[in-house]
Amino acid sequence: MATKYVKNAVGRMIPEKINGKPVIPYQGVHQYKTTGRRYAPPLATCADYPEDGNKLEDDLKTALKKAGLKNGMTVSTHHHFRNGDLVANQVFMAASELGVKDLVWFPSASFPCHEPIIEYLENGTIHHIEGSMNGPLGRFASLGNMKGTGVLRSHGGRYQAVQDGEVVIDIAVIAAPTADSFGNGNGLTGESACGLLGFALADSQYAHKVIVVTDNLIPFPCIPWQIQGNYVDYVVEMEQIGIPEKIVSGTTQITKSPDRLFIAELTAKFCDEAGIIQDGFSFQAGAGGTSLAIGNYLGDIMREKGIKARFARGGSNQYLVDMLEEGLIDYILDGQTFDLAGVRSMRENPHHVNTSPFTSYNYHGKGNFAPLVDVVILGATEVDINFNANVVTHSDGYLLHGIGGWQNCLFSKNVILPIPLFRDRIPIIRDEVTTICGPGELIDVIVTERGIAINPRRKDLLDAVKNSQLPIRTIDELKEEAEKICGKPEPVEFGERVIAAIKWVDGTVIDVVKQVLE
């Protein structure tokens, strides 16, 4: 039977069903509202748990077995250890050894270190992944080799899907750098310290069974309990859960590339000229080399003007911590820590606060932090002339990035994408992006080394910089300049098969990714 497609509100054709489940096509910003009640896991009774509070099991396999692992279940893990994670691969190795099939892996993100997962996709242990796919996994999925269809969500969208029951987590495996045998855990201390465990919060509260694994087991109580033991079924002590130097490696050096520094400086100048940098403002810049440089330039401007920011949203790192300690920022509201300076600051400084997708991004929350941020700096692989942007696929169609908090951050007051006009020969501003991840109505400014394009919807910004020396151009002019330099890109042909769905923050599908033909 041929798949039926419907056109969604950004003009993309969306299949009616994905992985056998009906799909709600994207309907516009804040248009789709789920009704009903929050999903709830089965009730537990304390009488069923050890009186001495000791929930230790011998090993991961035993815990998985006791948790009732069976065919078709959804198993979640988290990316606090980024490319240094040693847990997810072991979970599925154990599942494979137990002969379980057709699992759904529900990570908060995957990394190149998860290449061994391919083996479990091939041998039928895993049916499909609902989470980001990049590197070798992205390539595997892009070529149509995964049994089911991938589903990509933002950090906020993941919380939304768990809360409204779109995704039911059967077993959550939460890696905690420090934990006690009751299941209390945190990311502040231990060999694998990563700062916080916010991405696992929803899983701890909503999964049917929760397993905490740690390589730093301490006597009760583990303080603070970022993960509360009262949600936890089993605790497993392991030799090593993460590789420290890969957990906190990040891209934590300011770029040395003169071209990127140029874009960073121009971005900061734009913020200044547009009147965004005012006493008590707030900002969020990522952890990429360019974003770090922008943070630095913002710091220079703040020092010069003698003003400070009320808060900055992390990913935190040395540079942001330095600004906090210098008094340029009142608070860091941190979603993840990218280096040891960030971990240390979160541990010691009450002004460095851990957050979760619930506080920052959740669609079903009674508000969240994202729209409170004055300016957010984000990346993109492509932007089209209507300001729609892509962050998950390369122009040749390969999955290369997760959505992360990207979609959620689009709700900030000013969304700025500093990007080069072309990478190698690939123009970044296109007639149409390969995959729409964010609607143009939420994207305000594109800063390239060859000019700044402001979304015509933002008349206020256009007015604010009207008399400045900034190189303001239209997005069409930038697109033409890119094509003049690179040549007009040829249309890319894709296969028929849908290999992944891109969810919007409300659970609707904003676009799908088609199979790459080699």
Place this chain on the structure above:
Amino acid sequence: MGKKGTAGNQGPQIRSDCFAALELKSKGGVEIILNSKVNALYNKSIRELALQILDFFQVKNAKLELVDRGALPFVLAARIEAAVKQCLESEGEYWLEMIPENQSLTTKDRTRRSRLYLPGNTPKLMLNAGIHKPDGIILDLEDSVAQDKKVEARLVVRNALRQVDFYGAERMVRINQLPLGLEDLSYIVPHHVNLILIPKCESADQIQTVDKKISEILVKAEMDHTIYLMPILESALGIIKAYEIASATDNVAALAIGLEDYTADLGAPRTKEGRESFFARNQVVNAARATGIQAIDSVFSDVADMEALRQVVLESKSLGFDGMGCIHPRQIKVIHEAFAPSEEEIHQAEKIVRAFDEATSQGLGVVSLGSKMIDPPVVKRAQKTIDLAVKSGMLPENWKTLNVKQGS
């Protein structure tokens, strides 16, 4: 038949470049094996370009392998042409379209505070050079190009002159030391190069030889614009001959000093304080001023130390230099800031230019400021200071009307 030629660069670190390997065959037509990072978006256009070039050189049977790391057409064309020319003798040259932006002319006394060196065989660094707004860019065929890459670098530089928009920077090329440098000329002169740097100059004769060769090529190309020269003095003998070199032809626009080679020639280590080259730098400034041309200082090689660079530039300015070389785009801003006139200099210059304007409007032949008479060279220098202040963003372009309003 069966001749082979290769050009370009390959490897995991290479970006915006490609590697071309051509093998001539006796039959079977043209086969193109394309391994490109941008295959999905540019497969057809890369193949078309390759076929056009092979056809231009009448290559009918051959295997062309292209390993492309996102090279722009001007690079692809240069690499393929270089591979072809290793396989066959041809007077032909495959010229890409000349972009209108790169047909702009220059003037002898244009501002030359900064000139950014770009290795001639590294196209990646050329693409965004102009966005950093140096006064000039130098496509270098000399020291930054390996001996075995000299021939193919010429084609990259030629194509860059025709196709890469440097956003208003003066387009300069540093040719090789003579006599090899003379061969470089035919690849750059017909392509609207503004200024040619001649390295390791030691006599007026060398300058005249280059100038004559340029004229010949221009005549042949039916062009008649001026191409200026900037001799670089990099030896004890060169320094001694500074005046003779500076005044060798009218087309010498500036005299530059190269301190790495000069200090080596002296046998004195190059120090931060630079006492060992004090005489040489004075000599260059003096010779330039005696000829009425610009004096340009050497490069500063520690690209990480901006504060040290600033000190060097300030000293350079105080010795009378007009500009300096850069080997990294981040140095440009520091150099421009340091060469910018001081508030006091600007203020004085404004007064002089206003006095001149007033005298002119009243038809007076003599300009005076207060009780002092002002000579024409002083007016000229004041105007230069004003131009520099405007360029450095220290004075609005419409300063004359603005200040009058404020004053009234």
